[in-house]
Amino acid sequence: MGARRQYRWPQPLEGQKARVWYGGDYNPDQWPEEVWDEDIRLMNQAGVNFVSVGIFSWAKIEPSEGVFDFDWLDRIIDKLGKAGIAVDLASATASPPLWLTQSHPEVLWKDYRGDVCWPGARQHWRPTSPVFRRYALALCRAMAEHYKDNPYVVAWHVGNEYGCHNRFDYSDDAMHAFQDWCKKRYKTIEAVNDAWGTAFWAQHMNDFSEIIPPRFIGDGNFMNPGKLLDFKRFSSDALKAFYKAERDVLEEITPSRPLTTNFMVSETGTTLDYDDWGDEVDFVSNDHYFSPGEAHFDGIAYTASLTDGIARKDPWCLMENSTSAVNWRPINFRKEPGQLVRDALAHLAMGADAICFFQWRQSKAGAEKFHSAMLPHAGEDSQVYRDVCELGADLNKLADEGLLGTRLVKSKVAVVFDYQSQWATEHTATPTQKVHHVTEPFAWFRALADHGVTADVVPVRSNWDEYDAVVLPSLYLIDEATARRVREYVAQGGKLLVSSYTGIADEKDHIWLGGYPGAIRDVVGVRSEEFVPLAKDDGTLDHIDLSNGAVAYDLADCITSVADTAKVLATFKADPVTGMDGRPAITINEYGDGKAVYVAGLLGRWGLSKSLPEVLGELGVDTSSEEDCGDVLRVERADESDENHFVFLFNRTREDAVVDVEGEPVVSSLVHLTMSEHSAVIKPNGVLVVKL
Template identity: 45%
Template sequence: MTHERPAHRWIRWPNDPDRPRFGYGADYNPEQWPREVWEEDLRLMEEAGVTIVSLGIFSWARIQTGPDTWDFSWLDELMDRLHESGIAVDLATATTSPPPWLVTAHPEVLPVSHSGRTVWPGSRQHWRPTSPVFREHALRLTRALAERYGRHPALAAWHVSNELGCHNLYDYSDDAAAAFRAWLRRRYGDLDTLNEAWGTAFWSQHYTDWNQILPPRAAAFIPNPTQDLDFTRFSNDALLEHLRAERDLLRRITPEIPVTTNFMVNHHTRDLDYVRWAHEVDFVANDHYVRLDETGRDELSFSANLTSGLARGRPWFLMEHSTSAVNWKPVNLAKREGQLHRDSLLHLAHGADAVCFFQWRQSRAGAEKYHSAMVPHAGPDSRVFRDVVELGRLLREDLAEVAGSERLPARAAVVFDYQSWRAVERPSLPSEEIDYHREALEWYQTFLDLGIRADIVPVDGGWDEYDLVVAPLLHMVPGHLADRVNRYADRGGHLVTTYFSGTVDADDHVYLGGHPGAFRDLLGIRVEEFSPLPEGVAVPLDTGGSGDLWTEEATVTGRDVQTLARYGDGPLRGRPALTLRRIPGGGTASYTTTRLSARARRGFLLRITDEAGVGSELPEPLRGCVELAVRTAEGAEYWFLSNRTDEGVVLADLPGTPLTGTAGAHLPPDGVAVLRVERP
């Protein structure tokens, strides 16, 4: 996988297309409302400063009312009216949820669950990614939309489907089984290679004919791990193939219009490989919903940072987030005052050049009627709408010059690997308590606590350029990645990795000879056996702080290896918990054999950042209290300063000219300030 930048074509703004500007708007679902409401919508959009809406996302049943009957009249009217109002359209292909007439005529497009049950209509995304029947009908609709609206002056971008794989990533139907076998033939070529990769000598699973292979449907016990992993990869690729099919058709008919789809980069979407998806769209778009808990603010920053990493630092589109409460949690809390602006500006800080919400007007009926919107049930005379109007003014006036700028790379990075995330959270591992995303987020939070900027970079990205790289739980390490990690340290880079890293290859086969396998020589340590800890058990470290979740009985085997911390109690008392090996080229390679507490991780990272010469750009009093993210354009940097605390912070001793607020301003809880800093 190359770590070159994916292609990038931005929104085609209908008026003055070369002028950078921020997109601002929402999913717009006018088909839910009578025409008299449309007039009020357009008036309120103008008041709010809306510049773009995503249109037609769930409108297949309204556009195509039968196999050969179409109704474009309402969409024609809205496209024209939006254009007259100066609002661009991100037009969806509307293929995300098939209409009742289609699934009634062709029930074979419906997915089949792991246990063999049909997934029936009545919700959304009730279609098989591998169904040739569904593909035929979806492409017919896509073609009809492209031919009708491809030259419409309001059209700014194509929006393929919606949140692909949110509910239909895994399908275990016969269509999926046939497509899975074809995928495996391409991957392995012959059955001998597949049998070796899957380790089918275990439990008498040896295959002698391709037709014997099935998706990993409900089984008596633990399924074959590599078969299960390959089905995850295949399922990702099946959806990616659908994206390509719609995209390629759109590009043939409307080559000048950029094409995207909305990713779901967050704390729980694990099995979609957005590193690869980013190369298939003209610009990256993401949907993100903040967690209203103690990690929510930092998790939002982490996800926005990772989205920027997928976009390789170039502008991206926040397609959906919420103005206030969502509707799909056990308890759905409203955002407090200031959080609507904070969440939007944090995404902006990490490179978003379009900030949009789900949705424009809060629904009266349906499954998401209690999900917040730009125009709430209370109407425009509400705090939410007043906040929406003020955010539109900020983007249009105070922050206009920031549009088009790119992320300024930090000197430190956290490497994020979707393959390892999948691999460490599967059955039959030493511990089911491993949480890949949490581990990566906690290292990122420690950088934030130290006031040090760090980028989140995909494992195939250009992390070689950073002075310091933390690669937590880098568990699945193909040979080429192991070589790359070794070269990074040999050239003077400072590497940190953690427990359960370097353990298996791309086929999920364990590297023999002792752990951490692929990194054993680089780190200069050897582990014979893993020793995970029960939930709630922690072991003290002799340098302060503790470790939990996992321990390893490590032995130092290499030269120039220092033990930075040892276990202070328990059966591993005196054994290395943290090690550092000095590499002849000036780099270092560090390893932690446990999940470090916040205190231990902070002390360790302070030492490693000092080794790497990486420090904070913030004045001492602001470190940890304020997050700094920086965008850059010719002649200027834009410093986004976000308050991470629940108390006010005074911004003092900072360079630059305020674009929001005033010099030495008091930054309230959830507040974000932006400074313009001249570059020499």
């Protein structure tokens, strides 16, 4: 585990007290200056105290090579600061200006077929280009020198959503950088050959110069999985190296100013290894956009918990979310009444001390003109803006009550997430294309929430072995060190829950031999000889029932032996012809002083929820005894002394939820308090915050 940078948080402007940072991306260069004063009036009215400026302003800051125009930026920063609004200043490198790409088209990234990504959108640059790095760092240096003494700039916003559009580059610059990366990682070409299994299909390499990126190999062919996994690792590292170069220039000139960049952690997003990147920022920032549908709220809670895990429970910044609809889906659903406030408070509950949106004023032109904003096209007289003002007042109220200085209270259960396991399961030659790591942690989080357990979602590199119970959900890659941690954790009394497709391969994506789950087969006490893919087709199984009423979809294990120390809790029920009838589906094994449960199929949220009462009971994990405990998600924040202890209660359902009120209500939305205030009705999309 690498060393993390010292945590540093943006400090309030001189003369102001610390508040929850509140605001969003501000693009004054999209508007005539006569709009700026109106923006600031409305920001003050809404309680905005923090805006990110200059993210896509390179062409305006440096209109021609080496000629810088800071005058307009100086004026708006001065106006904001004097109005009490702090600035998170961007390095402005996210999208290069046309004069640069026309003079140096070699900075443009190429796709796997060799086609050039031409200017016209954003992030049309390759992170391994020495030419682009020279220009970008010159801009960073000019920005830092000009604003090093500006009292209104409280943080650096380095780049923007690295890898959102330029995650993979297959150019010659990338090829040479990939070769160097492999040299550093493996030292010898023989070690690369071993890692990639190049004895298969005559792919043996004699020298590092023979390493090429996973470029186009023909439709329907299979890329070497070891190379593909390493190229994803390299691509994350290449972008990280570019970020660090920007960060270090800014820090050299402004050493007292904290630096961050906005991640894209989500319930489905695995663009970069954000836990690895978390080592390199002074405070973690994340952009999150809701997934429409019945999983809307759970997706926000899950993602915010994972972001808190990446931040190691230090306060973090929600750098972007949406007030309502986005613009980049085929159908862009609006948020329902109450969801703007509730969604923001969910991130706050999970450890964010900054709540920001994209963007302040909704654009009237350009690619994101239909993306919602804090000030919509409808203007000040709109429900969205009124909700923005309500949220600003709520955040100030919570700060007055002592929320700042509290942290997300540690759960009794950890759900482990691993970016690299997801990358490995994305390969096209696997038992089934319907199974990936990324979906299983979310299913477990939701199922646990159904039983009143708000789990912490934590990266595999974190201290997950300090929790009472740990879930390894389809953790496909388990190296020797992680397998050793698993054994020590359970042997010392830990309670482990493991689902199918866990511990299949090591860090090279080499299969653990001897039967599945090879890496930790002794811990779970079962041995599977084959995977049983499940899908609708003529004469095949599309699901398998379990004896406890749950149903397995997509994948099951054909378990052929169970240890003497293990007990079968549920079996599969299927046509005897399939060879699956009566085979173990859920088992529990005693290992040292602990126990390990193995779920031999992917049951989804509902199947897991049906199975958890017995499973958690066997493990001795306490859950709420109330039948409707899963209707409300309970999240707690407290300081070390427990002097300030807040409970956030969110309605997860489409019906009214009645809750007992333990403390003093502080903030509420779509909530009806009874006359005695000892109970409350939380309506759908509602939230209640009480202070104990």
